[in-house]
Amino acid sequence: MKTLLWIQGLSCNGNTQSLLNAENPFFYEIFQKIKLIYHPSFSYRENLQTIIKKVKEEKIKINFLVVEGAVTSDKRFHKIGDYSVAQILEILKDRADYIIAAGNCASFGNIPATFPHNTDVKGVQYKFVQKEGFFPPDFKTRSGYPVINIPGCPMHPAWFTQTITALLEGKKVILDQFNRPKELFMYLPHDGCTRNEYFEWKVESEEFGHKEGCLFYNLGCRGPMTHAPCNKILWNRISSKTRAGMPCIGCTEFNFPLRENFFETKKNMGIPEEVPLGVSKRAYITITGVAKTLKNKRLMVKLEETD
Ligand code: SF4
Known part of the structure; x- marks a missing residue:
């Protein structure tokens, strides 16, 4: 043995x-x-x-x-x-x-x-x-x-x-x-996150623990730039940080915990200093601009209030 x-x-x-x-x-x-x-x-x-x-x-x-x-x-x-x-x-x-x-x-x-x-x-x-x-x-x-x-x-x-x-x-x-x-770390917590639709339509959460909204822009979520299968292999088979309304803090990365504030996305003139892996800043600005203009009305209300 x-x-x-x-x-x-x-x-x-x-x-x-x-x-x-x-x-x-x-x-x-x-x-x-x-x-x-x-x-x-x-x-x-x-x-x-x-x-x-x-x-x-x-x-x-x-x-x-x-x-x-x-x-x-x-x-x-x-x-x-x-x-x-x-x-x-x-x-x-x-x-x-x-x-x-x-x-x-x-x-x-x-x-x-x-x-x-x-x-x-x-x-x-x-x-x-x-x-x-x-x-x-x-x-x-x-x-x-x-x-x-x-x-x-x-x-x-x-x-x-x-x-x-x-x-x-x-x-x-x-x-x-x-x-x-x-096999494990080629995924990002962003893959399989239940908030992906909010990310796409730029509907951002302002507070922890809510079911609605993406946690990237206001709350510092590192899901789009961290290598970990947290939303593929769930914790206790049922949950993950982002599913519970807590931003990913990037704890599987080499640079953890070298950040001043885990719950802040640093920005210059409203543009995040770091954008999702593989995306250029120009592409990020264009896509977010379009998504914000077009708006997904279903995502603007509390989930319990949708039909
Ligand atoms: S909460 Fe984080 S992981 Fe989930 S969609 Fe938003 S940025 Fe991606």
Whole structure:
């Protein structure tokens, strides 16, 4: 049976919490197919130092090494027994078939990497947009893959279980330019958003939590420029941020959370500084101008009041 070892760096444990909500397969079903060697929240028989000793003695083999949280070598910030998380990664890096960065902190550094007093904090292979994470840019595990990033704050459990299942079945997982599985991260939250018609007709929401209106122009929605299948693989199988009336905050991207205000779309003379991916500013201005002039009257009233 293949094995999985889960370690944590600077983390809020959110990706573990998310994984506990996995359905299809459920959390316990995954670990009927893979032997969980160690997880900081679930393991009680042996501590990580004992496991590392056994790995070094080749008594335990690791197929999947999962890293949750940002990496630092500074033991003042994070320590596991006598080791920093960086030291653990150094020991294990050539002993795993696959290394998976679970969540945005392990993928890109996220909030811990913004600490001004510790420049040593980074993702496993990236620090934000740069390939300047803990491992060098050309690092690959013995399976030939770089660190596979499954970002998100937190990641959706199905993104993790689908990737692991594909690898277990020997399927090739194609990665995008930020080493995220393309099958998942080629979509945008904008794809499948129930507010798309409002976006097309430029009917904008002014407040959070309403059923009507697009959240882009006034409330900072990053759905049209973020790579994540949040409106394709729904959260808890029923919802997503935009379906609940909350703008996408772009938490699967390399530049999260480097924004001043998550709930504002920066504009110059009324034109958003960033327009949807693939669209020129000129095209955006033309199309929005036409949509606003023609108006879709059905979308101007509350949904409950439509016939
Ligand atoms: S709410 Fe966001 S994701 Fe949905 S249509 Fe508007 S911009 Fe796109």
